[in-house]
Amino acid sequence: MQKIATRLEPWLYSAPVLILIVAIMLVPLALGVSYAFRDIRLLNPFSGAFVGFKHFRELAGDGAFRGALVNTLWWTFSSVILQFLFGLILALLLNRPFKGRALAQALCFLPWAVPSFLSGLDWAWMFNPVVGPIPHWLYALGILSEPSNILSDPETAMWGPIVANVWWGIPFFAITMLAALQAIPKDLYEAAEIDGAGPIERFRSITVPFLAPTMAISILLRTVWIANFADLIIVMTNGGPADRTQIVASYIFTQAFRRLDFGYASAIALVLLVLLLAYSMLIVVLRQTMLTRH
Amino acid sequence: MASITIQSITKTFGTVPVLNDIDLSIADGEFVVLVGPSGCGKSTLLRMIAGLEDITAGEIRIDDRRINEVAPKDRDIAMVFQSYALYPHMTVADNMSYSLKLRKTAREKITDAIGAAAGKLGLDPLLERRPKALSGGQRQRVAMGRAIVRHPKAFLFDEPLSNLDARLREQMRAEIKRLHKSIGATSVYVTHDQIEAMTLADRIVAMHGGIIQQVGNPLDLYDRPANLFVAGFIGSPAMNFVEGHCRAGAIETDDGSKIAVPDGVHLKDGQAVTVGVRPEHVRIVAGPEAGSYAARVDLVEPTGFGTIVHVRLLGQDLKIYTLERGAAEVGQPLHIALDGARLHIFDRETTNRIG
Numbered sequence: 001m002q003k004i005a006t007r008l009e010p011w012l013y014s015a016p017v018l019i020l021i022v023a024i025m026l027v028p029l030a031l032g033v034s035y036a037f038r039d040i041r042l043l044n045p046f047s048g049a050f051v052g053f054k055h056f057r058e059l060a061g062d063g064a065f066r067g068a069l070v071n072t073l074w075w076t077f078s079s080v081i082l083q084f085l086f087g088l089i090l091a092l093l094l095n096r097p098f099k100g101r102a103l104a105q106a107l108c109f110l111p112w113a114v115p116s117f118l119s120g121l122d123w124a125w126m127f128n129p130v131v132g133p134i135p136h137w138l139y140a141l142g143i144l145s146e147p148s149n150i151l152s153d154p155e156t157a158m159w160g161p162i163v164a165n166v167w168w169g170i171p172f173f174a175i176t177m178l179a180a181l182q183a184i185p186k187d188l189y190e191a192a193e194i195d196g197a198g199p200i201e202r203f204r205s206i207t208v209p210f211l212a213p214t215m216a217i218s219i220l221l222r223t224v225w226i227a228n229f230a231d232l233i234i235v236m237t238n239g240g241p242a243d244r245t246q247i248v249a250s251y252i253f254t255q256a257f258r259r260l261d262f263g264y265a266s267a268i269a270l271v272l273l274v275l276l277l278a279y280s281m282l283i284v285v286l287r288q289t290m291l292t293r294h
Numbered sequence: 295m296a297s298i299t300i301q302s303i304t305k306t307f308g309t310v311p312v313l314n315d316i317d318l319s320i321a322d323g324e325f326v327v328l329v330g331p332s333g334c335g336k337s338t339l340l341r342m343i344a345g346l347e348d349i350t351a352g353e354i355r356i357d358d359r360r361i362n363e364v365a366p367k368d369r370d371i372a373m374v375f376q377s378y379a380l381y382p383h384m385t386v387a388d389n390m391s392y393s394l395k396l397r398k399t400a401r402e403k404i405t406d407a408i409g410a411a412a413g414k415l416g417l418d419p420l421l422e423r424r425p426k427a428l429s430g431g432q433r434q435r436v437a438m439g440r441a442i443v444r445h446p447k448a449f450l451f452d453e454p455l456s457n458l459d460a461r462l463r464e465q466m467r468a469e470i471k472r473l474h475k476s477i478g479a480t481s482v483y484v485t486h487d488q489i490e491a492m493t494l495a496d497r498i499v500a501m502h503g504g505i506i507q508q509v510g511n512p513l514d515l516y517d518r519p520a521n522l523f524v525a526g527f528i529g530s531p532a533m534n535f536v537e538g539h540c541r542a543g544a545i546e547t548d549d550g551s552k553i554a555v556p557d558g559v560h561l562k563d564g565q566a567v568t569v570g571v572r573p574e575h576v577r578i579v580a581g582p583e584a585g586s587y588a589a590r591v592d593l594v595e596p597t598g599f600g601t602i603v604h605v606r607l608l609g610q611d612l613k614i615y616t617l618e619r620g621a622a623e624v625g626q627p628l629h630i631a632l633d634g635a636r637l638h639i640f641d642r643e644t645t646n647r648i649g
């Protein structure tokens with residue numbers, strides 16, 4: 001009796017935390033996963049039965065889903081790369097002292113505070129030739145043959161949400177990169193200057209190695225997040241025209257809330273989850289091998 | 295190797311003046327130490343020689359070449375930073391060879407230079423390590439190694455030993471001195487530690503408030519400090535100061551005691567002076583004698599080699615440094631005498647030395 005009590009003691013101490021973790025994280029996840037194997041349609045009161053892999057077989061033959069997968073890659077990587085590049089440039093600019101830097105920093109981080117739906121609407125209007133200036137500018141620059149709405153052209157529609165997403169996400173990278181930049185000791189740059197390193201060489205041999213871990217982790221997090229991020233697309237194009245801006249996350253949304261087929265939507269979500277997990281694992285393994293090689 | 299000439303250098307940060315009309319000539323091969331309390335502008339002056347700070351006014355020359363507008367990399371100097379500033383992502387060998395690679399030195403030459411520097415500094419077993427895997431003393435050596443591989447015209451040191459513990463500092467101090475003897479390169483060394491200054495320097499430049507207070511060889515500064523600041527800054531335990539006025543050919547202190555004016559010192563009657571006497575120039579005498587004072591022991595600090603005895607005298611705390619153990623106990627009355635030939639007399643108005 002005594003023995004059992006001492007055995008149990010550590011579990012009793014950690015029980016509240018374990019219960020919380022299970023309740024908050026695992027239960028909803030398990031429920032969501034279980035939907036993927038059931039027939040759940042809100043408009044059909046007799047649905048709810050277990051259907052096994054039916055949804056997944058359906059998915060395998062769903063052309064719209066495959067298109068959405070390709071669009072997701074396109075959407076995610078161009079958004080992340082552009083956000084990262086502009087964020088890094090902004091951070092480098094804000095890292096050097098100049099008059100009014102505090103104000104400039106505050107202004108640059110403003111987009112982050114704008115709700116995503118609002119910024120989606122905002123950009124949709126800006127791309128609209130009736131009320132927005134952008135089509136006219138693009139026309140004036142010779143990029144468009146007439147001031148039309150790029151959101152309604154299947155060839156260019158994806159660039160609309162990508163531009164909005166880049167604008168909206170630059171501050172995230174700027175903030176993280178700026179914090180990492182400011183942690184680099186200044187005298188390293190001075191030592192390198194005396195050693196004969198020019199600005200580009202200093203960037204390559206000091207800034208980049210110092211920023212690399214932050215870059216890697218923020219790009220990883222951001223990629224997963226953007227792949228899941230459908231707000232801007234739903235507000236700006238709703239997946240159209242002709243599904244050309246439909247990404248997996250917005251396709252889930254469409255299935256769940258337009259067709260009210262929660263079972264099928266859950267199955268898609270599960271596939272997305274597995275893909276993103278695989279991606280994350282790949283990055284973690286890559287990072288580990290890189291670390292051990294050093 | 296080279297000489298460095300600093301001419302009427304002034305530096306202001308915004309509107310804040312930091313250095314004021316500095317003139318200094320450093321001879322080829324000389325080891326000059328800039329010493330002074332924190333914030334006196336020594337690092338700023340060193341960084342101006344390195345090219346890391348703009349020169350507000352004046353001129354710096356290395357061997358007759360004006361370098362005000364020359365980029366740091368073209369001044370042919372090497373600098374050792376207080377934080378060492380080693381590149382954390384490079385091995386020790388890469389840290390040392392970085393400048394040579396950037397200067398497109400031939401590979402064999404780089405290997406030779408690294409080998410020679412590593413041998414001099416005992417770094418051979420550490421060449422493939424990264425700075426993170428080194429102790430403070432080892433990092434310090436790497437920083438020195440990085441400086442010497444290039445055979446620069448001059449070495450600049452900014453408090454290179456301040457981050458080391460006392461024992462290691464002593465060891466590295468001797469090593470830097472030995473290194474200078476063997477390489478013989480012109481060196482400018484910044485420190486706030488007067489012992490480092492005394493032990494290392496061919497010539498000390500004592501600075502305070504952005505102004506050079508005195509330039510001279512270490513013993514000169516010790517024996518004949520030019521003003522109250524230098525007198526108080528150089529020497530440990532610090533010099534005792536007693537304030538008084540010249541009255542009838544003697545110095546009368548504020549509590550009414552008299553100190554004889556040393557030979558060859560001429561004071562005006564009524565002149566306000568400060569008398570300085572180093573603790574080792576105060577003797578404990580057996581009994582009352584001509585010019586001795588009665589005092590009471592306040593505090594005794596044994597340092598091992600000698601003993602610092604604090605007494606209340608002439609209205610203040612006076613330190614005596616004696617090599618005799620057990621010369622005094624707290625509360626004990628005793629008689630002390632000042633070594634008349636080794637008094638330092640300063641004008642209290644100008645703070646300058648009179649004699």
Ligand SMILES: Nc1ncnc2c1ncn2[C@@H]1O[C@H](COP(=O)(O)OP(=O)(O)O)[C@@H](O)[C@H]1O
Pocket residue numbers: 307312330331332333334335336337338339
């Ligand atoms: N970049 C700077 N901007 C403004 N003031 C500075 C700067 N660098 C140094 N100072 C000021 O100049 C004075 C001298 O600094 P420094 O040369 O570093 O002193 P030290 O090395 O003798 O301790 C200090 O009062 C310091 O606050």
Ligand SMILES: [Mg+2]
Pocket residue numbers: 336337338453
């Ligand atoms: Mg300093």
